[in-house]
Each structure stands twice: as C-alpha cells, then as structure tokens.
Amino acid sequence: MTTVLITGASAGLGAAFARGFAAKGCDLILVARDTGRLKAVADELAAAHGTLPEVLPADLLDPEQCRAVAERLADPARPVDILVNNAGFGLPAPFPYSPVEDEERMLDLLVKVPLKLTHAVVPGLRERRRGAVLNVSSVAGLLPTxxxxxxxxxxxxxxxxxxxxxxxxxxxxxxxxxGFTRTEFQERAGMDVSALPDSVWLDADAVVARALKDLSLRRPLSITGLRYRLYAQAVRHLPRTFVARKMARDRRPPAQAPEQAQNAARPEAAR
Structure with a gap:
C-alpha cells in the first residue's frame, strides 16, 4: 500500500490532494495546524473511501513540530512513499509594505520547511528505489512577484x-x-481578487487530477489549463525589466500609506 504525507491538508489544494490519493487507494498522513479541520477532512475521506487517514497536527513554523513531521517521514518502520509539500500562505501587501517578520515567516514555510521535509524523506525513497516528491509551486514563480x-x-x-x-x-x-485556484487561500491572505474574471480560475480537484496524471507520465512540471500553459511559455520570452515594472504597478497598494499597509499585512493563510 502506498503511503502519502500531505502538508497543508486541512483545506484547498492539500485537501484536494488528499481526495485524489484516497481515490487511488493510498494510505494518507494529513498534516496541518488546525486539528479540528484536519480531523473533519479525515472523517470525510474515511466515509468516502473506507480508510481512516493518520492525522498529524503540526505548525510547521515551530521547529519542534516540524522536526516531528520530519521524523515521521524518516521512520523506516512506517515508510512514507510520497511527500506532497503544499503548506503555505501569502501576504496582502508587496514586500516594501509588509513587516519583515511576516516576510521571514512566509519564506520559512515556502522554502525552509519543504527543504527539511524533503531531506528527511529522500534517504528512504532512494533506498527503496521508488516513491515521489510533489512540490506545490505557482505561476507566480514565473514572474518577479x-x-x-x-x-x-x-x-x-x-x-x-x-x-x-x-x-x-x-x-x-x-x-x-x-494558477489562480478556487480555494480559501486568497481570502485568508487578505487579497482582493474580485476583479479577476471567472475564466482565470481553476478548480482544485482539476489541478490535482492533472498533477497525478503528470506524475504518472514522469513529467517535471504540471500546469493545469491551456491558458496557463501558454502563459508559462510567453513569460519566458518577455523582457524581465518590463515584466518587473508591470508587476510592481499591479502590486502597489493604491492610496494607502506604508504604515497602513503594514498593519493590514498579518498572515494566517496556511493552505
């Protein structure tokens, strides 16, 4: 039986990955901060698929709790076959307007945590000569944002x-x-996305279905939707200075003093 550990599994893409892997008959380990929501997801999956996932509540920004998850990944007696690094949050204001402590927390969760967890799981995968690591990135990484x-x-x-x-x-x-995916990520980050047309939005289960297909085909990247695949191709050929200036204009808080923007930039938006 394949065992999959998913971070940020209480909602959004994490919960969608849990549904996708559960439908394939995998055993699941669900990691998130909110114990109540995590158990609710586990109960839903148990009712739908007949197998109760293991629940591992953890705030991955807490060194001890992150270490506990890493130890679970490295446990040779209970091997994990697939790691999904999904946990993350965003900030409502651009870098110059956000408290540096919030920027550091976001960077830790998006970079240092998956680095640590991947480092923990890889030796076992390599020894068993099978398994996978899925890292949830974003089209935002294609641009200077x-x-x-x-x-x-x-x-x-x-x-x-x-x-x-x-x-x-x-x-x-x-x-x-x-790309933009219909989850609570934007709302919890305090982002105003009301002006975005319906055509840019992706369904979380569709993103996961595409990812699992691309994983089976051993592709390096999984990008859902023709719009975003074309977008990914186009941005590689645009002048970086032009793109950076355009993105900076889009991100600047309008008619808002830096002090006000800093007060608004309190992140609690873990996926």
Whole structure:
C-alpha cells in the first residue's frame, strides 16, 4: 500500500490532494495546524473511501513540530512513499509594505520547511528505489512577484534539480505549478481578487487530477489549463525589466500609506 504525507491538508489544494490519493487507494498522513479541520477532512475521506487517514497536527513554523513531521517521514518502520509539500500562505501587501517578520515567516514555510521535509524523506525513497516528491509551486514563480514569487521560483528550480538527482533511483519529483485556484487561500491572505474574471480560475480537484496524471507520465512540471500553459511559455520570452515594472504597478497598494499597509499585512493563510 502506498503511503502519502500531505502538508497543508486541512483545506484547498492539500485537501484536494488528499481526495485524489484516497481515490487511488493510498494510505494518507494529513498534516496541518488546525486539528479540528484536519480531523473533519479525515472523517470525510474515511466515509468516502473506507480508510481512516493518520492525522498529524503540526505548525510547521515551530521547529519542534516540524522536526516531528520530519521524523515521521524518516521512520523506516512506517515508510512514507510520497511527500506532497503544499503548506503555505501569502501576504496582502508587496514586500516594501509588509513587516519583515511576516516576510521571514512566509519564506520559512515556502522554502525552509519543504527543504527539511524533503531531506528527511529522500534517504528512504532512494533506498527503496521508488516513491515521489510533489512540490506545490505557482505561476507566480514565473514572474518577479516579490517574496512569494521568488520562493515559488525556488520551489520549481529545486524540484527540477532534485528530479535529476533522484532519477537513477527510480524516485519521481514533480513541481505542481497552478494558477489562480478556487480555494480559501486568497481570502485568508487578505487579497482582493474580485476583479479577476471567472475564466482565470481553476478548480482544485482539476489541478490535482492533472498533477497525478503528470506524475504518472514522469513529467517535471504540471500546469493545469491551456491558458496557463501558454502563459508559462510567453513569460519566458518577455523582457524581465518590463515584466518587473508591470508587476510592481499591479502590486502597489493604491492610496494607502506604508504604515497602513503594514498593519493590514498579518498572515494566517496556511493552505
């Protein structure tokens, strides 16, 4: 039986990954901060698929709790076959307007945590010569979009490099690169996305279905939707200075003093 550990599994893409892997008959380990919501997801999956997932509540920004998850991943007596690094949050204001402590927390969760968890699971995968790591990135990583985009660019590059390193051992690595997806991520981050047309939005289950298909095909990246695949191709050919200026204009808080924007930038938006 394949065992899958998913971070940020209480909602959004994490819960969608849980549904997708449960439908394939996998055993699940669900990780998130909110114990009540995590148990609710586990109960729903048990009712739908007949297997109760293991619930592992953890705030991954707490070193001790993150270490506990890493130890679970490295436990040879209870091997984990697939790791899904999905936990994350965003900030409502651009870098110059956000408290540096919030920027550091976001960078830790988007970069340092998946680095640690991947490092914990890889030795077992390599020894068993099978398994996979899925890292949830973002199309924001294709553009110069502040700390969040920079972190997601790291996620994609890290995944592509790791994929080459682990290929001789039969271990697959996939960077999942979604666009705007209908989850509570934007609302919890305090982002105003009301002006976005319906055509840009993706369904979380569709993103996961595409990712699982791309994983089975051993592709390096998974991008859902023709719009976003074309977008990914186009941005590679645009002048970086032009793109950076355009993104900076889009991100600037209108008619808002830096002090006001800082007060608004309190993140509690873990996926």
């Amino acid at each position: 502040g700390t969040y985009g920079a972190a997601k660019a790291w996620t994609t590059a890290f995944s592509e490099s790791l994929r080459v390193d682990l290929a001789p051992y039969g271990v697959r690595v996939l960077a999942v690169v979604p």
